[in-house]
Amino acid sequence: MNILKQNQTQEVQQDTICKIHNLELIAVDLDLSDKSQMQFFCGKCLVDKLNNNRVTTIEQSKERIIQFKTQQKDIKNKENQARLNYYKNILDQIMDFKQSINNSLDKMYQQIQQYIFPIQKEKQELQEYDQQFNYFEDLKQLSQLYSQGQQKSTKLEDDNNFIDEIQRQFELLFNCTEYFSTIDTFKNTKETIKDIIENNLIELIPIQTSKNEYKTPSLSRVCNIHKKEIIMIDMDSQKEEMEDRFVCVDCISANPQIKYYTIEDVNKQWKEYNEESDKILKEYKKESKNKKSDLINQVIQMRTNYNKKLNEISDKLISEQFLCVDKPKQSNQIKKISIQTIDDEQLIKDLKQLIEKEKETVSLNQTIINEKNKDSIFYKEIQFHLESLKQYDQQDISQSLDILKGISVERKLILQLTETIQQIQKSGQNDENQKNQVNFIKEIQEFIHQAMNYQLLSNVFNQxxxxxxxxxxxxQQISQHIELISKDNNKSNISEQIKSQYLNLTNILNEYSNIFENNNSQLKKYCNIQLMEQELIKLTETNKQIQIEKNNQIDSLQQQYEQKIIQINETLESKEKEYQTIKQQFDQVNSENINLKQQYEQDKKQMIKQSEDEQNKIKSDYNKRIKQKDSELKDALQKLDQIHKDKLEQEKINKMELDKCQISEAGKLVTNVGNSYYYFCVCEQAIPKTGKIQFTFQILTGSEWFVGIGFRDIMQKNNFYDCHHDGYGTYLIYYDGRSWSHHNKDVHDKKLSFKFTNNDIIRMEVSIEDKYIKWSRQNNPQATATFVLAIDTSQELYPCVGLHQKAQIKILDCAIV
Structure with a gap:
């Protein structure tokens, strides 16, 4: 008893423990509308059933706090590092901007100092200069002053231009590369802060609910048809409505041919799809971010190169302009001195120039030549800087387009080569080969520069x-259009002025076209070369095709020729074989004739011998046959006697049958002459032992009938009277629905069959192999009936009918099926 109580206590304890969480059950679900049995819940089960991340157990909340603290620490570290990075970038950019402004201000300060120094020097010279009077020179200057009006100071004009240039440089302080780079740094920092705000979020990790291993995973929705939970999803069919793809247990059993996926499989596919999509999105964002970063760097580099070149050109112009300040001073000095004050060498040189040239034409002295040479060199330098600026501009635009379109393979290799050279420079090996390495690096750098220039010029050339x-x-289009308009004007009544305008337009266009062709003759040749190359390629392909066709034709003709040769050789070989065969046959016939003669003689002797043997044999066989015929004759006489006896017996039976039944219509209609008992008529032929045979009877008159089969020898012993009794050798059905069986008493004289009456058609099917007989009524489709009996096939069976009191039955058909 104590053991039983302990077992019951353990069972009760097990029933009150949650199988999933191994905790005590504290609640029960009273809603059984969509469940097969009652459900109990522990504390964690209730939290899972709430399906709300804001309601957790104490243990789960502790785990969440630990995860929250860890995430918060990581986010703070990343945030602080990011803040340090972008503030450091801002400081570096501000320092660069400050240095740029300081450099520009220092440059302007030096330029102004350069202007101040000659002014101070001239002022001092004027203070120290003793005024000397040269009446004729002074009179000449005075006359020039009166004739030209008020003399303008060229120095003030130069100062005005110089101040404009200084003002322009000062305005460019906030239009330089460093300024815009600083502005871009501020913008990028704001985007970085925005990105950190969007991404540095604490993820509330959902509660890891315990999975019930005994329950099939399902969705929180029910089937629209059967009102049961969704446990599988149809993913492969072509259903348009998504609601039709969610299935329950009944839906699955109703459509077993459809392939369904479990909730776990679909969830797995969904997660894989989202992970792949997220991966592709991240890669695209990364690629887009890198491309935008490259474009930003490229724009900064473009601005740097452009401003750098402009500053160089400006410095050159300002410095050149400063050098020109002393030119008026030198001119004034020339005016003040005379021929008496110059040295002998200069005097002789100047006199030669004066004698060689006419006085009316001022010749180019060495000073003017030197000035022109200096200006030429200066202009070439400015031209070089402008060309470099143009090249930089085109190169930067080309690189920017390459970034947008994707870096080409050639440019990518150039960039890789540049990076490799930079890494080699950073290594800085201090050995004997360092000088050779430096020269090699310079050669590679020149090659990189030349390659980039070639790529740029190649793109420009293609454009x-x-x-x-x-x-x-x-x-060409404009010329054609003008030609058409001119034709229309000739046909219509247009004024001569308009015609002359169009004629003038045509002449101008033709002149431009001629000049354009002359100036671009090389381009025209190049384009014609391209067209010729294309035509050459087409002709080459056509030639290849023609050659292929020619080779194919030659191969075809060669194959035909070889085939004909093979056929001729085969014909010759066949003729040779026929000749050899005929020859062999001829030889064989000759040998056979010789053999036949010999054989004939042998056969002749053998035939004579065989003839004698056969004659002896025939005589012996004839004697044996005579004896056999005698015995057969005796047997035949005995059989004739038996047949005569059987005939007399059959005549007696037929006479007896004719006394009781009347047979007419070639043996198809049988009529009872009016007896008070049942008389049976039997067909002459027995039922075949193979296959199925059907007999169709029609009930004509009377009130009582039997239809079936029977053993004629047994029926004959009873003189064909009342053969429906047990053991009388028949299988029958009676008009009132009773069945009769020769060997089965369970169905004998039992109402198991169907009833039939006058004008009914009864079809009887018999199979000796399958040992059954089946009756069916055929004349009434609405009241058809069928009955089957097992039969004994140990003896031959015959179709038969039983009649009573002037009844009539007719055989309609007999067929093997």
């Missing part, structure tokens, strides 16, 4: 070719 072709096409 020039494209523009040239477009310009030629447009000129």
């Amino acid at each position: 020039t070719i494209s523009n040239y072709q477009q310009n030629v096409q447009i000129i």
Whole structure:
């Protein structure tokens, strides 16, 4: 008893413990509308059932706090590091901007100092200069002053231009690369802060609910048809409505041919799809961010190069302008001195120049030549800087387009080569080969510069070719259009002024077209070369095709020729074989004739011998046959006697049958002559032992009938009277629905069959192999009936009918099926 009580206590304790969380059950679900049995819950089960992340257990809340603290610490570290990075970038950029402004201000200060120094020097010279009077020179200057009006100071004009240039430089302080880079740094920092705010969020990790291993995963929705929970989803069919893809247990059993996926499989596919999509999105964002970063760097580099070149050009112009300040002073000095004050060498030189040239034409002395040479060199330098600026501009635009379109393979290799050279420079090996390494690096750098210039010029050249072709096409179109308009003007009554205008337009266009062709003859040749190359490629392909066709034709003709040769050889071989065969046959016939003669003689002797043997044999066989025929004759006489006896017996039976039944219509209609008992008529032929045979009877008159089969020998012993009794050798059905069986008493004289009456058609099917007989009524489709009996097939069976009191039955059909 104590053991039983302990077992019951343990069972009760097990029933009150949650199988999932191993905790005590504290609640029960009273809603059984969509459940097969009652459900109990522990504390964690209730929290899971709430399906709300804001309601947790104490243990789960502790785990969440630990995860929250860890995430918060990581986010703070990343945030502080990011803040340090972008503030450091801002400081560096501000320092660069400050240094740039200081450099520009120092440069302006030095330029102004350079202007102040000659002014101070001239002022001091004027103070120290003793005024000397040269009446004729002074009179000449006075006359020039009166004739030209008030003399203007060229120095003040130069000062005005110089101040404009200083003002422009001062205005460019906030239009330089460093300024815009600083502004871009502020903008990028704001975007970085925005990105940190969006991404540095604490993720509230959902509660890891305990999974019930005994329950099939399902969705929190029910089937629209069966009102049961969704446990699988149809993912492969072509259903348009998404609601039709959610299935419950009944839906699955109703459509077993459809392949369904479990909630776990679909959830796995969903997670994989989201992870792949997120991965692709991140890669695209990274690629887009890198491309935008490259564009920003490229724009900064463009601005740097552009401003740098402009500053160099400006410095050159300002310095050159400063050098020109002393020119008026030198001119004034020339005016003040005379021929008496110059040295002998200069005097002789100047006199030669005066004698060689006419006095009316002022010749170019050495000073003017030197000035022109200096200006030429200066202009070449400015031109070089402008060309470099143009090249930088085109190169920067080309690089920017490459970034937008994607870096080409050639440019990518150049960039990789540049990075490799930079890494080699950073390594800085201090050995004997350092000098050779430096020279090698310079050669590589020159090659990189030349390669980038070539790529730029190649793109420009391709663009020039494209523009040239477009310009030629447009000129042709305009010419055709003008030609059409001119034809229309000739046909219509247009004023001569308009015609002359169009004629003038045509002449101008033709003149431009001629000049355009002359100036771009090389481009025209190049385009023609391209067209010729394309035509050459087409002709080469055509030639290849023709050669292929020619080779194919030659191969085809060669194959035909070889085939004909093979056929001729085969014919010759066949003729040779026929000849050999005929020869062999001829030889064989000759040998056979010889053999036949010999054989004939042998056969002749053998035939004579065989003839004698056969004659002896025939005599012996004839004697044996005579004896056999005698015995057969005796047997035949005995059989004739038996047949005569059987005939007399059959005549007696037929006479007896004719006394009781009347048979007419070629043996198809049988009529009872009016007896008070049942008389049975039997067909002459037995039922075949193979296959199925059907007999169709029609009930004509009377009130009582039997239809079936029977053993004629047994029926004959009872003189064909009342053969429906047990053991009388018949299988029958009676008009009132009773069945009769020769060997089965369970169905004998039992109402198991169907009833039939006058005008009914009864079809009887018999199979000796399957040992059954089946009756069916055929004349009434609304009241058809069928009955089957097992039969004994140990003896031959015959179809038979039983009649009573002038009844009539007719055989309609007999067929093997």
